[in-house]
Amino acid sequence: MLNTVNFNPRRILLDPTSVCNLRCVQCHNATGLDPIYHIDMKRVDELVEMSKSEPGMLVSLTGKGDILCHPQWKEMLRRLDTCDNLTSMFYTNALLLKDSDIDFCWNLKNLKVMHVSIDAANAESYRNIRGGDFNKLKKILSALGFHPKAKALRMSMTVMKENVNQMKDFVDLAVEVGFHAVSFQAIFNRPYTPIKTPKGFVFDNSQVLLAPEIEDRVVEAAEYGKKKHLFVDTEQLGYMKDKHPIMFWHKFFFDTWLKKAMDITSGEREEDEKSEIRSLLKARPACLRPWTELSHIDEGWRVCCMQFHDSVLGGKDATLQEAWNSPQMQRIRDELLNHKCPPECDPVHCEIAAKLDTKITDKRYHRKF
Ligand SMILES: C[S@@+](CC[C@H](N)C(=O)[O-])C[C@H]1O[C@@H](n2cnc3c(N)ncnc32)[C@H](O)[C@@H]1O
Numbered sequence: 001m002l003n004t005v006n007f008n009p010r011r012i013l014l015d016p017t018s019v020c021n022l023r024c025v026q027c028h029n030a031t032g033l034d035p036i037y038h039i040d041m042k043r044v045d046e047l048v049e050m051s052k053s054e055p056g057m058l059v060s061l062t063g064k065g066d067i068l069c070h071p072q073w074k075e076m077l078r079r080l081d082t083c084d085n086l087t088s089m090f091y092t093n094a095l096l097l098k099d100s101d102i103d104f105c106w107n108l109k110n111l112k113v114m115h116v117s118i119d120a121a122n123a124e125s126y127r128n129i130r131g132g133d134f135n136k137l138k139k140i141l142s143a144l145g146f147h148p149k150a151k152a153l154r155m156s157m158t159v160m161k162e163n164v165n166q167m168k169d170f171v172d173l174a175v176e177v178g179f180h181a182v183s184f185q186a187i188f189n190r191p192y193t194p195i196k197t198p199k200g201f202v203f204d205n206s207q208v209l210l211a212p213e214i215e216d217r218v219v220e221a222a223e224y225g226k227k228k229h230l231f232v233d234t235e236q237l238g239y240m241k242d243k244h245p246i247m248f249w250h251k252f253f254f255d256t257w258l259k260k261a262m263d264i265t266s267g268e269r270e271e272d273e274k275s276e277i278r279s280l281l282k283a284r285p286a287c288l289r290p291w292t293e294l295s296h297i298d299e300g301w302r303v304c305c306m307q308f309h310d311s312v313l314g315g316k317d318a319t320l321q322e323a324w325n326s327p328q329m330q331r332i333r334d335e336l337l338n339h340k341c342p343p344e345c346d347p348v349h350c351e352i353a354a355k356l357d358t359k360i361t362d363k364r365y366h367r368k369f
């Protein structure tokens with residue numbers, strides 16, 4: 001039965017907290033009205049337990065707020081570091097990092113990537129968009145980048161009218177502070193509540209640039225990055241051509257990471273697992289994500305791309321193992337095996353779901369958070 005699996009998710013996303021020290025204008029957190037939520041450490045422990053039987057699990061820590069606002073963020077990373085076969089990475093605005101925190105992070109063996117969201121290449125735009133102190137940020141970035149034990153460091157810009165002319169400067173900034181990669185992310189095209197910052201900057205839907213509108217600029221920045229020996233995340237270019245944010249993830253997972261993740265030749269897998277994975281690939285479900293990943297957001301386990309759907313897998317109290325093969329998950333897998341669109345899927349932002357869902361016509365790009 002391919003709807004119940006004996007292998008574990010390869011990628012897990014944990015949303016550590018809804019609390020954030022910033023109020024970036026484009027973020028759902030800008031209102032500061034999200035209810036306060038910190039992930040329970042028992043979720044981390046479930047994951048640590050699961051990693052014992054799953055080779056090479058990837059854990060990304062990101063979500064609604066900033067991990068550094070979780071009161072036990074260090075303990076969380078410390079526990080993930082007890083696993084033998086796990087890679088962790090986290091997203092942050094970095095402004096709360098002290099020197100001792102940076103030492104702590106770069107001494108962890110499993111933390112391999114840190115992603116810092118910046119959105120601007122100069123102090124004025126940084127203040128307009130993120131409301132933070134750019135000089136302070138640059139000191140922190142340099143401390144991260146030039147630390148003797150630094151691992152992979154990537155910085156990102158969510159592109160909008162305010163910063164669209166700063167892409168090359170952003171590449172220069174990355175080089176200046178010792179980072180290894182930059183990525184440019186298209187802003188979600190959703191209705192935004194207009195915001196006027198104390199310095200008079202106005203953010204509203206007129207700031208939105210759709211992915212195709214920035215594609216040429218990203219190509220240009222990638223060329224510039226090459227000259228500077230800096231990696232510009234070109235995975236995103238493929239996604240941009242397809243216009244959908246989730247298509248980026250889809251392309252990324254299917255074309256690169258997932259192939260590795262599902263590597264059936266991995267010597268570390270039991271023979272029965274290998275044959276289960278072979279059968280699954282042969283059955284060609286419309287999408288493989290419900291066989292490969294899980295996320296913990298707010299009050300429960302979900303498939304990563306279903307984070308905005310109300311229902312959680314197996315209910316709020318389900319453990320990671322229970323959620324993974326819950327009746328709801330089995331039904332979702334069945335539907336995808338039969339090329340039907342599960343109601344949890346989001347045809348507004350997911351190209352695969354849109355193709356499966358014949359009812360969807362004019363609602364694309366208009367997701368409500
Ligand atoms: C919500 S944040 C959470 C993690 C952390 N606080 C940070 O800023 O990296 C995750 C990512 O979403 C991006 N983001 C925020 N609002 C967005 C929007 N409206 N469209 C696209 N990306 C957005 C942020 O820039 C960040 O890279």
Ligand code: SF4
Nearest residue numbers: 020022024027065093
């Ligand atoms: S730092 Fe991250 S979570 Fe916080 S407001 Fe900015 S984008 Fe949102």
Ligand code: SF4
Nearest residue numbers: 287305345346350352
């Ligand atoms: S929304 Fe559904 S079809 Fe789209 S990536 Fe997620 S699981 Fe796959």
